[in-house]
Amino acid sequence: MKDINSLAIVSLAGVDKNPETGNFTAYYQVINPTSLSTRTGASAKAVVYNFQFKDYSHGRFNEQTGMSMPRKFFMADLQSYIISERYARQGILDLINFIELSPEQRSNVILFITDSPMYTIMNSFTPLDRIPGRFIRSLTDQYKPNFSMSLYPIRFKDIAREIHLHTPIVIPIIHYSGENPSSNSDRVEKIDANKDGMSFSGGAVLIHARMVGNLDEQSKNLFFILNKKYRQRTETVKINGDFVDVEAQNIQVQRKWNTPGSHLLIDLYADLRLMNNQQKSKMTLQNLHQIEKEFNQTLEKELKSYEQMGTNRGWDLLGIQDNGGNEMTWRQTKVTIHVHSKMTTIGNTSTPYLLE
Known part of the structure; x- marks a missing residue:
């Protein structure tokens, strides 16, 4: 049992990999509990804070978080994982193994790929749902009832189960419509929700855990239908x-x-x-x-x-x-x-x- 104010609750995580150096850049969006309080005079306006770290191995980020987060790193409430397109094209088998083999990680977290700069995606507020991780997760919930077993088959455990197959794995692509990140919370007060915002934009095609191309939204729909996953x-x-x-x-x-x-x-x-x-x-x-x-x-x-x-x-x-x-x-x-x-x-x- 822990006081919520003693935890750095991560809602959204993202990772990029530099193809030249092999180093990773990890992003963690941490929920700010005081901004979610309904009490008058909440201490801070931002609902989430984004922390960025760089290292050469996935397992080293936990140690780094203690150097800049004044709370205990907590991943059990993670909503979604986003990886950059250039990382996906290098192959993500190392990330899948890290998630599956680490006792601190959850393999039922859903995975997305972004064709926009990772920094932009991870540093943008979202409308209607104040927590970006929950906003992205809710986008998939709109489609879940029409999937077999009512599950969008893009969890790490689903991907790990199918990476040995010849049939590709198709993962939704998250696209950011603007040029600059909406890093100011005043963005959610603007009426034009499509401007400087995130949305689905087709699907990334992965074969044996490596991205080889992409499908448009209509072709992505046909892929799931013909493989008996969507109705x-x-x-x-x-x-x-x-x-x-x-x-x-x-x-x-x-x-x-x-x-x-x-x-x-x-x-x-x-x-x-x-x-x-x-x-x-x-x-x-x-x-x-x-x-x-x-x-x-x-x-x-x-x-x-x-x-x-x-x-x-x-x-x-x-x-x-x-x-x-x-x-x-x-x-x-x-x-x-x-x-x-x-x-x-x-x-x-x-x-x-x-x-x-």
Whole structure:
């Protein structure tokens, strides 16, 4: 049992690695309990303070913290871990081993990669949630219900379990929209929340714990869907010259080999929910079937393009080698994808409002 004011509670951690020297720069965001107090006259305004250290080994940072933190270093409340893109491209096996083998670390912490300067990311306040670590963690919570097991598969323990596979690991990229860090807490008083702020920006592709490239947001979504980890997607189709937005829910993917190791069949099933219908004609059963048909064809085309992109880059995005395919000839594997959808939810009326 410890008094909260005697602990340096770390909410967010970040690390960068210099490819020339091999030295690490670690960042720790420590919560300031007095600023979270509801009592009048709180002693300090900043909710978190950011500490920065440099050394040549991960295990040496604990000792360094005692030289500048007047409280006991405490990592049990850590929300998220962020690493720089240049560190990810060098390979992060050393970090994974450090987290997994250290008794003081938690392997259920989620991992992100940033394509923005680490200093900028770690020294910026966030709107709506005053603690940046919790803000970033909450971004992932928006997606968790649609993942299998309701877990975003980017925890250190998930990554460690899959680093030996040929199927890539895709980790969300955190991007900072401004040029300078929002290091002043007055930033959260500004109404423009998108300016000088953080958001997801696609996904980093890691093979055997080393970043080899990145996917845009739509391709990242397809990766998780086809590997049976995610169950939702939004598509826009054109019906009778007008746009119709539909949301695919409860997506189920079934795989089977037509010819073992050389011809893979993938069937994708989805329930459709009508999100936006700009058609000027009445919604009929025939019209619903037309939307389903257009959705199937549109998604099949995107999936084929996605599969070809992975093959061209040498990324086994479908996990062919880990699911019955030949490791030597997986690029020559014929893949046939069929999408089957059914409209299950429409709006309150089937007849649009029109002006004479």
